[in-house]
Structure formats: structure tokens, C-alpha cells
Amino acid sequence: MKRAIVIAAALVFGGLLINAIVDLPSSPVDLRIAVADNMANSGVSHPVTAVLLNFRGYDTLLEIAVLLLALIGLMAAGPMLPPPPNQPADALLQKLARIATPPVIVVGGYLLWAGAFRPGGAFQAGAVLAAAMVLLHLSGLLSAWNAQLLPLARRVILVGGFVLFLCISVALLAAGSLLQYPPHQAGLLILLIESGLTLSLAAILAGLFLFLSRDNGGAP
């Protein structure tokens, strides 16, 4: 009964939604123009990066906060199983991981640098680095993290990028408003922020996996 009602409601809703989408007249505001007009002052030449770290950089700041707090929530509530026995890792997988890691780090670095003028940036770079860490972990070369015993250095790395971002945003308050880059230093500051973010994002994203993982080399 409930099933039938939900499905009927979903059909009606989907129909309305599609109808609304198809009928929609063109929008009165076009931000592409505004973005293009202000690119010169944004400090970067790739529009998405300009929006992400300059025009709507405040969103990004808060978004890192979301990521960080989710990690803390996960540490607070996640399972606390006894540490798993040290399983002998797959030798082939280890070799693969050893070979793959350096190029992955290079790719990450490239993505970070490229973000200023073409697709890429801190998120992608951080995600790639995190993927490398997960790979290392799965091949037994990087142990899981214990949420209850987190060394200070690791905590600093986790929050470092966010703190750097926050500090720069606040320092720029002196110029009039939060995150108001001076046009000439914008490029440099954005690169600085992105570098910090890349490291912290890599650590946080990997942390989402490493705090929970109990599989030393045994992915299903």
C-alpha cells in the first residue's frame, strides 16, 4: 500500500518536474558575463577556479568546514573495533603500489598547479593524493588510523589547510571584507590556499577511509 502510494507520488512528482524543466524560459540573469568581466581581477585564468576560490570562495571555506566536521563526527561515532591482525599483504599489490605512488603524487602536484588556468585544482589534486593513500593502505604499506589516538602532527595536517584559508580570509578583512583579495596578489594567495588545501584535503579524504578501515589488504 505504502509502496503504491510512494510510487504514484514519485511518478506525479517526476512528471511535474520534467514538465517544469522542459517549459522553462531562458534565465534573465547571465553570470557568465559577470564572470568573464571580472576574470582579469580574479588572479587566475580558469573560470571555475575563479568562482571556487575567489567569487564564491566563501562557499568553499564553509565546505571545507563541512568536510572537517564530518571527519570529526566520524571519529567521534565510528566503530572502535580492536586493531586487526597484521595480515600478510599481497606482494604483487605492494609492488604495484610502490610503483604507482610517485607518479600519482606528480599527477596530484600537476593538478594543483594546473588549476590556475585549466581544469584541476585543490579538490582534484587532494582526491588523487587521497586515492594514493588508500591504495597504499590497501596494499598494507600504510596502516589504518586510530581515531582515539591521533598524534598532534596529524591533527595539524588535517586542519592546516582550513586554518590557512581561514587566516587569509580574515587577514583580508582589513581590505574591507572577508576574502577580498588585492587583485595583484590574488593569484599568489589562491595558490597558497590551494596548496594548503591539497594537503589537508588529501589527509581528510583519506581519513574518511583510514579511520574506518579494518581491512589490511583485504578489499572484497
Place this chain on the structure above:
Amino acid sequence: MSSELLFAVVGALIFTLGVAGTVLVANLLRRILAFNLMGSGAFLVLVGLAQRGGESDPVPHAMVLTGIVVAVAATALALALLRKQHEMKDSEEELTEIDDG
């Protein structure tokens, strides 16, 4: 129909599927999947609609990037809670088994 609009319509369908899934599916892991479908559907609608004239628009791209990160954060938190719940159920059942024995 332009292909951008097509993807927006697909997004609407996926969102609807996701909503129906979160309401109807009992298994919590599957619910997490359904919630992720909702998010992806909404992202498709956002970018597809914004670009239905054909030109690329960086503003929704940045929003979707933000959205993807938020989604993975929420997913990780949900999985952690799910696993914790599962673990406690396990230990509880073991306890009762010991009691019975």
C-alpha cells in the same frame, strides 16, 4: 531538445528515483546509495538547466564541486554510523548468546 536539457531531464528522473528509494528501501546502506542518487540528480539538473543555451557556465560547476564534497562527507558519516550500529548489534547479540549458553 538540446543534450544539456536532456541531461537535466535525466537528472530529474534520477532525483525522483533517489527520493523514492530513500523512502521505500529498508536497507540502510541502500538508502545511502539512494541519497547519493538524489544528489547526483540535483547536480545534473543544476548544470543541465544552466547550460541549456549551449554555453558552459562556471558558476554551477563550482557549486557542483562543492556539492560533491559535501555529499562524500555526508556519505562517510552515514557509513560510519551504520557500521557502528552494526558493530553494536553484533556485540549485543554475542552477549545474549553467551547469556543463553
Place this chain on the structure above:
Amino acid sequence: MVEPVTFVVWLIVLPLAWAVAAFVTGERIGAWLGVVGSAIQTFLVVWMVATWDVAVPVIHRVGGWGAPLGIDLAVDGLALAMLLLTQVVSLPLTIYARSYFSEDASKSRHFWPLAGFLIAGLNALFVSADVFNIYVTLEIVGLSAVSLVAIGGGRAQISAALRYLFATLIGSGAYLLGVALIYGAFGSVSLATLIPLVGSNPPQAFALAGLLMLFGLMLKTALFPFHYWLPPAHGGAAAPVSALLSALVVKASFYLTLRLWTELFASIADDIAWIPALLGAGAILWGSWRAIQAIRIKMLIAYSTVAQLGYLFLVFPLLPGQDAIRATVMQACAHGAAKAAMFAAAGVLIKATGQDTMAGLAGMTGRLPLTLFAFGLAGMTLMGLPPSSGFLAKWQLIEAGMARDLWIIPVVALAGGLLTAVYIFRILSFAFLLSPSSVKIATVPRVQEWTAFALAAGSVLLGLRGVELMALLPGQVP
């Protein structure tokens, strides 16, 4: 000289800063950081209120770009009232929590960072003038609230957190699709840009977006019948967390509902105004009924929240009248302070008696008179008895309803007050019963009793002096 406008930014930055600092430094220093940070925030917001000029709306353009390209923060009287409520309630709660968690490092280690993020998210939410940015702030608030419920680590708490998480995620999902539709329809997500564009005949996608966003927000506000997730979460969490959640978190999504309803979706709101009011009336009746039947103290308080949230929605047919907004803001503030006090007092009682049942309260008026007094004062506010702020809220609501000849609203509000009295006095009666003198109670630090009392006294004193708060929302919109 720093302009008060930038205080808004500090209200967001400061809690973010102490949240991460608490994460790095650990629970002991983190607790101090939380208390000191909250004190500074309170000072800032009080200063803002004191120097407030209603005639000049305040806008902070983040990045200096300005909407629609950049993100604007906008502060008006409504936002300022909510900022004030948030800081004034969270300061005593941080002091309370420092003492409450002092014996339990594993819980407090994560409490402080999460509480910091929560407060930052709330402050950011209240001043955001950008529907996508609001989505991000909603996620901060939602995910930190869920995590705070889960820090207890008990099985019931984890289940409650999961249930809460799914509710809040569905809510944000619906909201996000609404944002996507709005951006598609108008090409902007800035409220200031959107409002003049809506016009009298907006596209269908806009109406759909409105329904989606309002639905999402009502789900997050736990409006009946979407309240299913609230009682286990608020009733199951640790006392300081329950207090934060019931007093502030549900108010945030309510605030957005109110704001979007009166500003962005005003053109479609009139036709559906009776829906939230009807659900609000349902919430009052159902929530009160369940509270009357409750056995556990905190469950009673949680169901009371379900009921009290109903009052907030009762005003919707009266919108966008400024008198209705004043009534609902007064109710939000009254309930915020009173409910925080009540959960804090319940925390003390539960620690002292070692059980979360009403039967365990026998004789407590003699043993813990201050806490019971706090509970009674908070109850007075919830019942809407004079001279509490709850009474002023009820008075304004009734007046606003009568001014438009909508008699049903005063009738529901008055009936709800009587139902509230039933469950409040039910719990107080248990406390007045004589107890066998053999019952041992644990000692609870006095600071916990006093912070609960301060919050309760605040909720009553506001009723004697509502002028200043209401001056933020003048009769005529300037």
C-alpha cells in the same frame, strides 16, 4: 574603530577558529576556548544590538564582489534577533557543557569542535543572503548536529543519529534541487537579485522549487508529521547537546522557512499558507499528547519541542504581517531559552538521581530546589504564563490572529497552553512528592544548576522586557 558590520563576520569566524583549535589542542583547553569564544561572541552580538539602526540594512559583500557574482551577507532585525538568541543561549550552555563533560574525556574531545562548527554554521545561516550558500550552511548545521547526537556512543544514540541524518539529508536534497531549479529559472542564487525578478507570474519551475525547498526545511524543522526523527535524537543525546539542538538547530531551518516564505516565495505563499498552520496545530496537539504520556523526562521534553514548534508555524496565515513575525520571533526566543534551560535541568536531575524516569524525581524539590525552580520557570515560559516571554509570544499571536479575524489561531494557541500545563505540572508533581529519605543522590556541580537557572530566568525576564527585542522588528517595515 571596527564597524559593527564586520562583527557579523567575526561571529562566523570565531567559532570556526575555536572549533579547529579545540580539535588540535584536545578537550581540556578546547573547553576553555569554547567558553571564552562564546563569551566574546555574546559580547559582539550585544554590541551589535545596542548600536543597531533599524533603518539601515547591513550588507557585507564577501570578497568585495557583491551579488549576484559574489556572496552577500545581509543582516536585518530578524537575523539579528536570531544571532542574539544563538549567542545568548549557547554561552551558558558551553559553561554547562564544560562541567557536564568534565568526567568524560572521550565525549568532550569531540563535543567542542562539533559545537564550534554548529554555532558557526548557525550564525552563517542567519546572515546568508544566497540560496546556495544557505545550502552549505544547512549542511554544516545538519551534519554537526547529527555528529553531536552520536558522540554519546550508545546504541540508542547511534540509531537516533542515523535516523536524524537521513531526515536531514533528504531535507537538504530537496532544498538543493530547489536551488538548481531557481538557478535554472533565473540564473542567480542571490536573494537580493532573485526577489525583484520573481514578478507576478513566475514559471512553474519556481513554484516547484518553492515547494521543494520549503518541504526540505519543514522536514529539518521536524514539523508534524515530519517530526518522527526528533524525539529519539533530542531525547537521546547528552543533555548539553539536546539543549543546543532543541533550542537552536530546529530554529535555524524554521528561520529559513520564514525568511523564504515572506521574501522569495511571497507570490506563491498565500495560496498554501493554511498548510503549515494546520500542521502546526497538529504538532501542538500530537506533541502535547505524546508528552503527556511520556515516561522518561527527556522524552517528555523532546515531545514538548515537537509541540512548541507547532506554535511557530501557526502564524503562517498571518504573514507577511510584521505583527505575526514579531509573535513568532518572540516564541522562537522564548522556546529557545526555556528549552535549553529545561534540558540542562533535566541533565542535572538525571545525573543526580541516576535515572531518566519521572518516578525518580520524588522529593527532588527538597534536594535540588534550584534545578526544580529552573525547571518550573522554564515550564512557565512553555505554558505561556505571565510574566514570561512565552506569554508575550502568545499574547502577540492572539492579537495578530484577532486583528485578521482568524479566531482559530488564538483558540489553538490557548488550548495548546493548557495541554502544556498538563505535562509540565505532571512532572513537577512528581518532584513535590515525598520520597523515602533513604534515596541517595549523586552530587552535581553547582555551576550546572546555576546555568540552567540562568537560562530559565532569562526566558522569564524577557517577558518583563520584550521591548528591546521587539524594537529589532519595528511595526512598519522601514
Place this chain on the structure above:
Amino acid sequence: MSATLAFDLLLSTALVWSAWRTITANRLDQAVVMFIVFGLLMTLAWCRLRAPDIALAEAAIGAGLTGALLLDALGALRKGKTARRRQ
């Protein structure tokens, strides 16, 4: 009908199908796999929408990291079950 539109139609169908299977697949591991497939298809869709940044992020985070998290969780949930069965 141009080749690109045909490809888009095909991709759309695949997207909806994988989403549908994610919800309806009988076994949980199938659902997770279908979800990862869905993520990869989304990457393609983002490319078609001229959003390479999102495509990169979707591949790395949406399909990659989320997929790894899901598989890990699946393993953990399973392990609990088999452990119980063994007792």
C-alpha cells in the same frame, strides 16, 4: 539524428538504468557495484556537459573514494554477519 545526440541518448539511458539497478538490485554488493558504474557514467556525462572539473572530481571522489568507502563498509558489514554465523 546526429551521432552526438545518439550518444547522449545512449548515455542517458545507461545512467537511468544504472540508477534504477542501484535501487532495485537484489543483492547489496550488486547495488554497490551498480552505484560505482553509475558514478563512472556520471563522469562521462560531465564530460559531455563540458564540465571537466566536475568530471575529474566525480571520478576521484564520487566514484573512486565513495566507491572504496562503500566497498569497505560492505566488507565490514559482511564480516560481522559471517562472524556471527560461525558462532
Place this chain on the structure above:
Amino acid sequence: MMTSGELLPLAVFFSSLIPGVLIFLMPESATRTRTTLNILGAVVKLVLIFILLAGVRAGDEFGVSFAVLEGLELAFKADALGLLFITLSAVLWLLTTLYAIGYLEHSAFRRRFFGFFSLCVTSTMGIAMAANLFTFFVFYELLTLSTFPLVVHRGTQAAMRGGRIYLAYTLTGGTVLLTGIVLVQNLLGHTDFAHGGVLGAFDDSRSTYLKAIFFLLIAGVGVKAAIVPLHGWLPQAMVAPAPVSALLHAVAVVKAGAFGIVRIVYEIYGVEFAQSLGLLTPLAIAASITILWGSLRALSQDDLKRRLAFSTVSQVSYIVLGVALFGPIGTIGGVVHLVHQGLMKITLFFCAGNYAETLGIHKVSEMDGAGRRMPVTTLAFSIAALGMMGAPFTAGAVSKAWLSDGAVAANMGWVVWVLWGSSLLNAGYFLPILWRTWFRCNRSGWHAEHIPVAGWRETALLLLIPPIVTATATIAAGIYANSDLSPLAWARLIASREYVTKIVR
């Protein structure tokens, strides 16, 4: 700076609030400090009230107000009518405090008791000095809340039941009252009390609406005034300790209701306007029914306090009846009875408490020979009981005389019969008690005697002084009714200010 005209009412208010708050802050064991504080507060209050009395008599105005919301004020005024009530409450507060100190010696939770006791008196002050309906309502509800802990003070299941019933009646009544008040506010934009009323400006087209509001307001305050059928809580609330019954249920709570009726009729509607709307006759009928019904029920009660409670139900409506008799003579009769009934009824409750505390007597059937064992108490009881019946040389006789004259003047001759009937019934339930106590012998001895005789003192001194004082006052108010300092003189002053026409008598 505040002027003395603004400060004095506040000082009266705070002279009981501050001791109340301090008592809550002191430890349970600080008995002596608590006692000192209580008595000090009561004495200070009396001194302040005498200053006010002199000022008001001379025609000075005392008042102060605070804005709670825009257009909504917490306003106080100390006028002749309010002062009558204040003086009564303050004098009886002092006596009851003394009595309670003796009564509650060695019992638990005294801090809570005296703290809420002071808050009750403070609420009563607020009710008496309220300058608008809003303020009246604020303190009316505060009175409900601060009496609840006193009603359930004993902490037994029976006490809880009494407390629940009390709340169910009074909170519902409060809700009805609030509805009426908001309607007045909606109509006028304010709810201020003023001599001659404030609603008189409306024409006949609104008369039905105004009648409905009147009904709501009177029903709301009628709960506390225990008008039949809203009186059910009063006998139940007698589970409270004797001092609580004495002050609150014979004086503060029920008088707050009666006082509210006086304010509403005279200063919201205006007695002349109320008469023109035809509201006074129904009110008189309701009061008459209450007078007779209360007395009838009292006849069959064996429990002494319950008999007194039903007697209260009956007697308080004398005040309402006086209000409902159009014309200054009835007004004087009603208003003066506010004081007279308070004096007499508190004497009766003090005495009932003495019987219970000293001899363990709770029932009328156990009172045989009590007069020989406790002559002073029984003498006080007899004086008050005779006063209630309207015997000559007592305060009761003065009230009844003015009320019947007022009835004749208002062309409501049937009221005289009601008064006569009530007197007969009063005699019917009081005289058997007097007969038993004075003229019958106790054969079985006193089984539950708590306090032994010490010389002339048949019981503890603190229990004895208050009834002696109030019984003396009952006679004094009767004999010296025509002096300038009597309650009657003050009631005439009030009537002269509420009516535009001059008093003849």
C-alpha cells in the same frame, strides 16, 4: 529619577518580593534569620502602606508603569480600592506569618513554604495595584503558580490530587480570562482601569459582543472567586496546611477573584454602563445562587475545614452581590465585606488549625467539649462564627445591613430574602459547632493531643495571638463602624470615587 509617587507602590511590592527571594537563597536551617526577614518584611510593608493610606486619603496619586512591549504596559497604581485590599492582605500576612512560624515548627521544607508564601503575598500586591487588566492578569496567574507549591506542600498523593484539581480550575479560568482581556485590548487598544469604566463609549450595536466579553472576564475571575459552578477546587484545596488555607483560600486567592470582579464591573465596564447593558442582574443571580448553594453544602460537611471552605464559597459571593447591586449603598456593602469576611474567615481557619494542631481534631463530630479545653480559641471561633451569621456588634452585621439597604435601593427586594436565608443557613452550620464545643462534654479524652496546657495558654503562644487579634478586629469593625478609621469609612471613600452621583447616606 523616580518620584516618591512612583517609588512607593514599588516599595510595597518589593517589601515582600525581596524577603521571598532571600529566603530561597538561604539554607533550610537558617530558621531564625528567615523568621526575622519575614517579620521585617511584613512590618516594613505595613509602614509603607500607612504612608500610602494617608496620601490617598488626601487625594494624592501613586502610580508607575513599565513598557513590556510597544503599547503594552505593566502598570501599577495605588488607589483607594487597591489599598483596601493591600491593607487587608498585609495585616493578615503579618498575622499569618506569626501563626505559620508556630504551626510549622519542626516540619520539613520550611524554606520552600515561606519563600512561596512571600511570593503569594507579592502576587496579591500586584493584583491589588494593577492599573490595567494586563497587569492584573500577570499577577493573577503568578498567584496561581506560587500557591501551587503551598497546596501540595505535604507531598502526599491526596495533596497532589488537590493540587491538580486546583490547577485544572484556575489555569482554565486564566485562559478564559486571557481571552476576554485580549478582546478588550483588541477593542480599545489598551486595558486600563479607570473610574467610571472605559468601555462606555461603545454604542448599542456592539452590546452583544460586550456582553460576551463580560461573560468571559467574569467566568475567568469567577473561578478564583469560587462562584458556583466554578467553585469545585476550593474544598479540594483544603488539603493544604492551615496557614495556607487561612491566608490564601480565605483571603488572597478567593479575594483576588472577587477583587477582579469589582475592578471589571467598576473600572472596565463602569457600573452605570454595566447596568445599562443589563449585566448586573444576572451577576446578582449568580451570586445569590452561590450564597445559598455554598451554605447548603456546608451544612452536611463533617470535616471542619471543608465546612469552612463551603462557607467561604458562600460568603465571598456577598462581595459579588454587593457589586451587582446598582447604587453606592450596595457597593459599600460589597466592598466593606471584602475586609470583614477576610477578618472573620481567617479567624475561623486559625482556630480550626489550633484544634487540629493542639488536639488533633479535624471533624465537627469530634469537637465535643473543646471549648472547655481551649476557651480562648473557642471564644475567637464563636465571635467569628456569630459575625458570619450577622450577629449584632460584629463586622458581619455591618456588611449585611448595607447589603440589604443596597438591595432595596436597587429595587431588588428579593435579595433581602437571599440574605436572610443565608443567615439562617449560616446559623444552621455554625450553631451546632458552638453547641458542641461549649455545652457538650468530652467523654473519651483527647487522644491525639500534641501541645499541653501551660498556665492560661491552652496552646502555643504563636498560635493563639493571631486569632485573638482578628477576633478583636471583627468586633471592633462592627462597633466602631462609623469612625473615620474603619473599613466602612474607607469603603465609602471608594464608592464616592466610583460613582459620579453623590452618596446620600
